[in-house]
Amino acid sequence: MGKYDRIINSLPRLLGTEPAYQIRVQAVKDEMLKELPNHASAFARSYAEIRAEKDEADDVLSEINLRLEAVSQLMAEAFEVEGTTKLTLDTGQTVSTYYEPAGRVVDKEAFRLWCIENGLERSLQLWPSTMVSLLKERLLAGEDAPAGVEAHARRAIRLSKGAA
16 A cells, blocks of 8 residues: 555546647657557556666766866866956857856745845745645645645656666
8 A cells, every 4th residue: 555545536636737748748649659559568668768768868968067067167267367258269159257146045044034024925935845745744644735735646657776
């Protein structure tokens, strides 16, 4: 028995995609049904293959982001040493560096109070993952969803690492 079995059937099913995106998803589904047998095992196998493809792409993207950050730091240091902020490449592209203000919250309560004092209370919200965690805890405890939150049953798929 799963953790949410006693509550999940009472929640309405939510597809979770925007209509325009769902149209694109449906077109891909239609193409897949031309190639795959229409049964769960074929879909599960295809899901595992596509997840492996995504994992490989994520690894490549991670490496690209690492190299991009490394060259960005090297370039910024060289720009400072050479006293420049902008270069034009022979391709016509311009590369420039600049500083802009940035910040991070180090005292959440102080910042929350400041926001309220400055009329920003309607802009305050929890991260979605925190809200979902609170929702799950309340539903498991037999309580209603927090005020202003609708509970839905969203399909989740997990692929174990398993043997390759």
